[in-house]
Amino acid sequence: FSLRFRGKKVLQAKQAEPVQEANPYLPQSAKLLEIKSEVGGPRPIKRLKIGKCFEYRPGQCAMLSLPGVGEVMLAISSSPTRKTMEFGIMKAGVATAALHGLSAGEYLGVRGPYGNGFPLESWRGKNIVLIGGGIGITPVWSILQYVLDNRDQYGRLDFIYGARSSADLCYHEDLEQLQSSKELSLHLSIDVEEPGWQGFTGFVPQNLIEVSPKAEGSVAVTCGPPIMIKFVIKNLIELGFQPAQIFNPEMIVLRGPVIDGNR
8 A cells, every 4th residue: 555645743652762753754774673473374473673763643654664665664563652662573475585684683675654643632532442353453553553652542452353263363471461450451363263262253344343333432443454454434324433433554545644524
């Protein structure tokens, strides 16, 4: 997909440390602090961590590049309240394969941020429902971290996330920690039953109905495979959510990475 730059906005976030402003069109050299395998198989996913290069908003994107290889647009999966920037990358082409082949200590190019970002200021005091599938966890993960870092500013937090199997769930270690957290309600699912699985078995839209978050005073953000998003939005509307309460960073062609029902 393509994105059109809509202007850079600086978010004054709680606990966020100021970073020197940079030209969003020019790549900066960033040292890879950590690279970690999250999902294996034919479509592997790795998690890359670099130092914080610029200010950004949850939901914004950046271009990662390697000289002589190319560059790729990726959602920033970390919150601007953190000291580092993270990206979840599925191996899907030449550039992503090259990024997967990096080792900690090597350098890559990064430029941005791009897109509008999510309007978290207008969500203060509201309940937040995050719904992700597979690699679609990355844009909503930034919101999750931001809300947890500013927990007193938001209402109930529900995180509904699923994948084809337990091995396809990203961020295993983080999810295990969130399981015992009192700051949110975590609802995990896998598509097909497997031995030892104690969460919901079925598709993410079905798990959404099982959880049945209240629409009043809430906003919902969903990201994942297009077919999942289609039925998640359908089920949200059946639960009483209005289009203006539903945010979907997948619905981007010309309007930036966030579009709501009024656009």
